[in-house]
Amino acid sequence: MKILSVDDSKTIRMIIGRSLKSYDCTLCEASNGEEGLAVAASEKPDLIILDITMPVMDGVTMLTKLRENAELQAIPVVMLTAESSRENIAQIARLGVRDYLVKPFKDDQLIEKIGRIIPLGMKAAA
């Protein structure tokens, strides 16, 4: 399984990496929506974890473009954001997301959300 994390915060990308280190998956990263689209096109991830507020291209714009792209539109997206107003949620839901996690969050909350969408097996012992 391949997961793409798109967040401008290195801290959040590190937390996601730490959360997933015991699981048998590959993590790709991007720091804004524009990079995220490029990595999604080249890596074809099984799931995207997407922030909203980012420089260069925000998460809503990236999600919109993702849904317009025939090759990428079926990739499930989990929003991971501090933005939780009803207006924002309604806008995001209209664009189609598989789940939504509000920052601050705990590692196990993220794993639970991901595990509901794609199979997350533990890494084999070395």
Add this chain to the structure above:
Amino acid sequence: MSENVTAEQIASTIGLEAIPENVRSLTSLVSRQDAPMQDIAKLICANKELTSRLLRAANPRAASEDDYTVTSVDAALMRAGVGCALLLAMSDPLIRAVKRTFETMIGVDLRDCAPGVLVPLEKEHVIGEVAFAGKATGCVNLRLSPASAGGIASNVLGFPAEDPADISDVIGELGNMVVGNFKSNLCDAGLTCKLSPPKISRTQEFRLRAVGGGLAERTGFRGSDIEIFVDILVNPWND
């Protein structure tokens, strides 16, 4: 796309702590901009905590209640205007957001307190600033000592954080979480606004500056070996 979640499903599972009804009512009332002052005063008078915080905000130089020169809700609103009520409405969701963020991310139970109780930041310290603009305009500053900032960053990252860039990124992200949650509560109550990306700096200056024509309030937080000053600066009715 039938497997995607709906807005209602998301809203029902997010689990955000709702702000108290009196604070929500005050925020909704203040967001109208033309709300009668007596309605605002009546709502504040009915709640002891709101009254206490309004008087504290209206007497910014007072070290204790004995030093208050403004002693009634009506006088506080007359002197400071509706902006004071706006600040009051914003403080509650901000305090809740600070506590929730630090409890979730580093497992520390922060308690709010008078800022005078904390050790003053007299030397260089870290400031994380997140600005918001819209029906409510201003910014929130998190101020903390380099030791507190380093301790928090190490806790979040899971290893000793020594690189100033790592520490700045953690404090910026925590500030983003605090203000993002705070802003969402404001938006839901009618004070729609947008956030700017967090700015992190180090300074020796320790002065609560109000946005032009605006108001400011400082709250202290302490828990474990962490102390944080949180300033909210509001410029009411920018639009």
